[in-house]
Amino acid sequence: MSKKRGRTEKGEKSRHRLMEAAAEEFARSGYHATKVSDIVKAAGLTQAAFYLYFPSKEAILSELVAEFKQQLRVFGDSGSNVTALAPSDVPAKMRQNIEDVLTFLLKNRELVRVALYESPEATVIHEEITGLIRENARKNWLAGHIREGLALDVVAECIFATIHASAERWLFNGEKSAKQLASEIAEVLQYGMLAHRPKNDLPKA
Amino acid sequence: MSKKRGRTEKGEKSRHRLMEAAAEEFARSGYHATKVSDIVKAAGLTQAAFYLYFPSKEAILSELVAEFKQQLRVFGDSGSNVTALAPSDVPAKMRQNIEDVLTFLLKNRELVRVALYESPEATVIHEEITGLIRENARKNWLAGHIREGLALDVVAECIFATIHASAERWLFNGEKSAKQLASEIAEVLQYGMLAHRPKNDLPKA
Amino acid sequence: MSKKRGRTEKGEKSRHRLMEAAAEEFARSGYHATKVSDIVKAAGLTQAAFYLYFPSKEAILSELVAEFKQQLRVFGDSGSNVTALAPSDVPAKMRQNIEDVLTFLLKNRELVRVALYESPEATVIHEEITGLIRENARKNWLAGHIREGLALDVVAECIFATIHASAERWLFNGEKSAKQLASEIAEVLQYGMLAHRPKNDLPKA
Amino acid sequence: MSKKRGRTEKGEKSRHRLMEAAAEEFARSGYHATKVSDIVKAAGLTQAAFYLYFPSKEAILSELVAEFKQQLRVFGDSGSNVTALAPSDVPAKMRQNIEDVLTFLLKNRELVRVALYESPEATVIHEEITGLIRENARKNWLAGHIREGLALDVVAECIFATIHASAERWLFNGEKSAKQLASEIAEVLQYGMLAHRPKNDLPKA
DNA sequence: CATGAATGAGCGTTCATTCAT
DNA sequence: TATGAATGAACGCTCATTCAT
Secondary structure (H helix, E strand, O other): OOOOOOOOHHHHHHHHHHHHHHHHHHHHHOOOOOOHHHHHHHHOOOHHHHHHHOOOHHHHHHHHHHHHHHHHHHHHHOOOOHHHOOHHHHHHHHHHHHHHHHHHHHHOHHHHHHHHHHOOOHHHHHHHHHHHHHHHHHHHHHOOOEOOOOOHHHHHHHHHHHHHHHHHHHHOOOOOOHHHHHHHHHHHHHHOOEOOOOHHHOOOO | OOOOOOOOHHHHHHHHHHHHHHHHHHHHHOOOOOOHHHHHHHHOOOHHHHHHHOOOHHHHHHHHHHHHHHHHHHHHHOOOOHHHOOHHHHHHHHHHHHHHHHHHHHHOHHHHHHHHHHOOOHHHHHHHHHHHHHHHHHHHHHOOOEOOOOOHHHHHHHHHHHHHHHHHHHHOOOOOOHHHHHHHHHHHHHHOOEOOOOHHHOOOO | OOOOOOOOHHHHHHHHHHHHHHHHHHHHHOOOOOOHHHHHHHHOOOHHHHHHHOOOHHHHHHHHHHHHHHHHHHHHHOOOOHHHOOHHHHHHHHHHHHHHHHHHHHHOHHHHHHHHHHOOOHHHHHHHHHHHHHHHHHHHHHOOOEOOOOOHHHHHHHHHHHHHHHHHHHHOOOOOOHHHHHHHHHHHHHHOOEOOOOHHHOOOO | OOOOOOOOHHHHHHHHHHHHHHHHHHHHHOOOOOOHHHHHHHHOOOHHHHHHHOOOHHHHHHHHHHHHHHHHHHHHHOOOOHHHOOHHHHHHHHHHHHHHHHHHHHHOHHHHHHHHHHOOOHHHHHHHHHHHHHHHHHHHHHOOOEOOOOOHHHHHHHHHHHHHHHHHHHHOOOOOOHHHHHHHHHHHHHHOOEOOOOHHHOOOO
């Protein structure tokens, strides 16, 4: 199960420092612009040491992406039994979900950038995430919490894109808290922007 | 007519081919992964010819970005006198605006990716765009078309993030048309996702 | 006899401007560091025009050197009938010769640097010049104007090295005039530096 | 003993070989005409290894020049207490000084050419050297060993130019020995060339 | 486990030179 | 005569990777 045999504690620490350093550098400057020498410098090791732990620069990238995907699984089973929710509890629950995602993104901000911008799998991962959200939305739709007439794939894209963009813009630099941002996002996503709902523009339910 | 001094038509064409090729390559593989040799190969020229028209690889990138910014100005004055709109016309107008943006993105898809992902100015440009949208939203809010209690900066981010993500996902690969996508996005953004509006969750107007 | 047939006056002018420009650039920055583009820029022409007049960059160098050698011939017959000189006239004559050389160097300063530093023939030219001087010295020696016991080749080298170095140092930048410098140099070369002539150190005449 | 950190003896040797090779190549072909590939070929290394030790081609040049300047300091304090010399010892001492300089030049012939021809500092270095000589001459003048009425700066230039030119011409190619050359040069410089000293041309002492 | 030394392959850029008009 | 466009052949330099200790 372990990736390498006979690993020492010290080695494990070096390996970990390399991963952290790589995540930070990749996130800051991008995969291609980051040199192996940058990574090892940040980790306090030599270049040769790098290849003790990773077969290539690409390998450390995909390992970071793998780590991100691992972290993602936490969200796989969230929002399961939405049916049980009373309609009046839905908005708060949704607000909470958004906050959870924001908190997750904040904790893994480097990984997020790596996985979503720098990885060759970026598109796939993006679709995995929006897929999770779409499934959750579908359950809520079946439970009657979501309006008729909406394209759920677009809904999912809208939710994630908004969360992600907002995180990059206000969360990662500390301009807004996860709680505050979650409220503001939820407010928009739940009831939309328009002040007036024309009579002839009702959902086709 | 023009025998002396100044660029020739042929040269202008070569230069243009290089810009096109660079946009395509940068969009496909990213700035760093794209070699000058890739660009000139795609443009049917030699490496040296590249430097006849651009002082460096970086220069063609920023020229591409400049071109994108130039194109952007078209949208600077759109949605000016929103006050004149009757509330019932707002949804259609907004749907049309979204479609216009989608059409613009589609026409400039390479430039979009370059400017928004590969450029060092990416963040600034992103903020310029959402700034335009936010201003437009503010005018609509003053005109009473937009609900109270919304954070307009988040609204703007939500609009652009959704449009942009959707374009990348369904528009650029032809899976959805601009018209269709605009409708679906507008539907979500205008009235939100929730089916029921709890009494205690009304806007604080 | 002419280098090219059917040459126009305009062409001849362009060619001349190129030679002047090349001399100046070669003198300032050296042959290798000077680009053809530098030369044509200084001459107000295009690179292609350069090759209308010279088959290569090297060609213009050797043509400049040839021109220098041509100029040199003026000195070939100077100091011929030294025998006729009265010993008391020798110092003044020598001072005048030095001044003449300095004046020549000043008038051809660019050419001098090109021929003596940048040309592959530099060594040969240097030897040609010192050869002329040595011959002149030999005539003066035969006429009894020059001390016994001197190595005439070293004398020649000493004369030219001093003149040349002094020109580079004080003449070309205007710090000393040719007349002034000639006097100072002559003073040293004629009677040497030492104040006292030990009895046991007399020439072996 | 030294397992961790710091340059190894092997590395130091490689670095040294590169310096030697560069000196030789620069001296032979000039800075611009010498390719990094020439240097590493002569040093038995690859291009990349070069940049392990020097940040650029220019850097190795200035390091070479710095080394030359370092070597030069040996001469800084030579000829100090000339006052103590009896006038009859001066010629021999001077002859010896010239021989020392010739020996130094011979030992550092590559460095000499690099520092005096190829370096951007060439002029400065030239002036440093002649400055040293001029100071020495001034001390000898104060001690009464040098004739009145001489321009000491010209004297210094004369001394160095003659030594340098002679070295290039006869010493470096083995045609004359340092001892022999020193005698011949000293003979000229000490008492000058002329056989007769006109009565009206006496020093203005 | 970790190091300093070394490398091969390639990249961005330059420049003397040629072509077509 | 002169031009703008184009090129081939390098060159300086970088970087991921390997070797020897």
